[in-house]
Amino acid sequence: xxxxxxxxxxxxxxxxxxxxxxxxxxxxxxxxxxxxxxxxxxxxxxxxxxxxxxxxxxxxxxxxxxxxxxxxxxxxxxxxxxxxxxxxxxxxxxxxxxxxxxxxxxxxxxxxxxxxxxxxxxxxxxxxxxxxxxxxxxxxxxxxxxxxxxxxxxxxxxxxxxxxxxxxxxxxxxxxxxxxxxxxxxxxxxxxxxxxxxxxxxx
Numbered sequence: 001x002x003x004x005x006x007x008x009x010x011x012x013x014x015x016x017x018x019x020x021x022x023x024x025x026x027x028x029x030x031x032x033x034x035x036x037x038x039x040x041x042x043x044x045x046x047x048x049x050x051x052x053x054x055x056x057x058x059x060x061x062x063x064x065x066x067x068x069x070x071x072x073x074x075x076x077x078x079x080x081x082x083x084x085x086x087x088x089x090x091x092x093x094x095x096x097x098x099x100x101x102x103x104x105x106x107x108x109x110x111x112x113x114x115x116x117x118x119x120x121x122x123x124x125x126x127x128x129x130x131x132x133x134x135x136x137x138x139x140x141x142x143x144x145x146x147x148x149x150x151x152x153x154x155x156x157x158x159x160x161x162x163x164x165x166x167x168x169x170x171x172x173x174x175x176x177x178x179x180x181x182x183x184x185x186x187x188x189x190x191x192x193x194x195x196x197x198x199x200x201x202x203x
Contacts, residue, residue: 018056024169025049026198030072032091032179033191040078044090046071048196054103062111064101069094070119072192077131087137089128093147093179093192095119099155099171109161117173119151119192146184151192152176159200167200 028046050068057063073091080087099117106112124144130137157171175191 020054020202022052022054022200022202023050024052024066024068024198024200026169026196028071028194028196030074030192030194032074033175033193034188040076042075042077044073044075044092046073046092048097048198050097052200054202060105062103062105064099064103064113066097066099066101068097068099070097070194070196072194083132085130085132087128088131089126092123092125092127093121094123095121095151097151099173101155101157101171103159109167111159113155113157113159113171115155117153117155119153121147121149121151146181147179148177148181150177151179153192157196161200161202165202167202169196169198169200171196 026048028048029043030046031043032041034041048068048070050066052064052066054062054064071092071094073093075088075090077086077088079085097117097119099115101113101115103111103113121144123142124147125142126140128137128139129135153173153175155171155173157169159167159169161167172195173193175193177191178189179192180190
């Protein structure tokens with residue numbers, strides 16, 4: 001038993017020593033799964049930025065928890081039934097996200113990753129424009145309290161480090177939870193989906 005605890009202590013100390021910290025940031029291309037209340041849904045450009053820690057858990061494996069500010073949402077278009085005017089709009093959903101990625105290091109420079117992502121909604125705003133007249137017709141305040149504050153998804157991605165410190169990252173996160181609170185949306189669940197690409201820097 002003493003040998004077991006001693007071995008665990010040595011492993012934990014070596015893991016702590018091997019940890020690397022870094023910063024990352026990049027572009028989000030986000031969308032929402034089909035909302036029956038809208039037509040012509042499309043993707044919205046945003047950004048993500050934050051911190052990460054990378055720690056080896058085996059010869060070719062590591063775990064990377066991150067703390068990110070991540071902009072999600074979508075763009076959409078529809079036609080007003082009475083006037084026939086074309087309306088464009090955007091839903092802006094901003095989250096503080098906690099991805100926990102399990103990485104397989106195929107080479108010292110290239111890795112594949114997968115893992116869960118959990119998010120907390122911090123801002124929800126809508127903006128609409130009448131494309132026919134060119135006028136902004138609606139711009140909402142922050143209505144985050146009207147939506148589900150918790151978001152969860154599954155991420156799949158890859159990365160390549162050009163140097164020991166600078167790398168290119170890419171990840172797709174498929175949403176698992178409805179952005180609406182229970183009973184708020186009469187149709188199917190509407191979920192966040194986002195493709196992310198960016199740069200990472202290890203200290």
